[in-house]
Amino acid sequence: MAKNITIFTTNTCAYCVMVKKWLTSKGHAYEEVNLDTNPERQAEAMQLSGAMTVPVTVVTKNDDTQEVIVGFNLAKLAPAVA
């Protein structure tokens, strides 16, 4: 299990909905950072992902290593939170 999951989202992004929906269906809790309401954290999302897009999901594992998943990418998201 992941120690902590943070998702950067916006109000209008459908892929963000999918990430949240999938995590919830698998019983994972997450913290959401909405960039429409917290635009000051945009640079942080860009730095983590290297891209100008959402969703960006940051999974902190039990050994404190981090994995960053860009977009709704189950092939990466599922093993990251396993």
Added chain:
Amino acid sequence: MVDQASTQANIKVYGADWCADCIRAKDILATHGVEYEYLDTDHSENHDAMLALTDGKDEIPTLVFPDGKVVQNPDNAKLNSLLGLKPVTSVNFHDLIIIGAGPAALSAAIYTTREDIDTLLFERGVIGGLAAVTDMIDNYPGFAQGIEGLTLADNLREQAERFGAVIELGEVTKIINEGEFKRVETTSGDMRARAILIATGSDYKKIGVPGELEYYARGVHYCATCDGAFYRDKRLVVVGGGNSAVQEAMFLTRFAAHIDLLVRSTIKASEVLQHDLQKHVDAGKITVHLGTQTNEIVGEDKKVTKVIGTNTKTGETIDFPTDGVFVFVGLSPNSQFLVKSEIKLDEIGFILTDQHLQTQMPGVFAAGDIRSGATMQIASATGEGATAALKIREFLEGYPHPVQN
């Protein structure tokens, strides 16, 4: 859960201790109690023996099955299937599998589940498809003030699930005709269904110019509702002149300081959208450049700095300084997984169907954007979904086509 594992003793695994895929393969065998003999290829006699079996192809793990079959580095799904490690419950048999969960798929599911046809949907991306990533939908009947794409998608999903539709998040990679049942290979394992509806829709096309791939998601974007927020008070270029390009350019004005709309020929968007566009032009937010071909996306220090275009009449080269580019130049079909199947596609890759929306493979139907001749409208997609559902019911009830009305 496991059926034939015990019959697969004496499998040989050629591999090395440092090889992650070897560990993975051995894990799968061990987990399922399959006996195997491990031969470390770091010992040259084992390595030589392996190469003799593989015609010199040096790849590990190499698995040798009791019947002499040699397989190199199979993925988990392939290995499971080689071992006969399929769950044998009836859960993997369905009346209908729908590939996709956009408007056509969900509409079909509303109809089939109400008829008690057991229906499983597969979605590899967003439930609601392209409709869900569209900011505002103004031409879908029944919503006088328009409806947000996300809301429409969620309503369709809720309606289908209310009658028992099950949506699995995963991808279908192949459809195989096995007679009464069609087998579909998926990222969740193999499934079988009496009928299949392909409603995988379409995706925004790439322009195919230098810089487009290089700056993908780092200045070149195909989803305004996803990535627009990164361009607060910035300059943008939007490429395209259809409904999507105009609609999304207007959406982007809520973030961007100014937008250059590059249109290769003339604006093809509906009159109403053109009228709305004019308001943004008058307000100085959008500048429309007709007859402008997009040739190259140029950047510096990993950031897009300009788009180079050509005036198609004068041949003059024009630079458009910008911080980002959004591309809406038409749609391409999500049919890659069908390219080598017996399901016939048209020259662009859309699925050919008969008047019953049935493809060349009996029992396999197609509806919505993916169908050759589709009009790429949400209202058409939902209509086709309903039609396909009724045709599928006829098929499942054993009516020969064509059914007389």
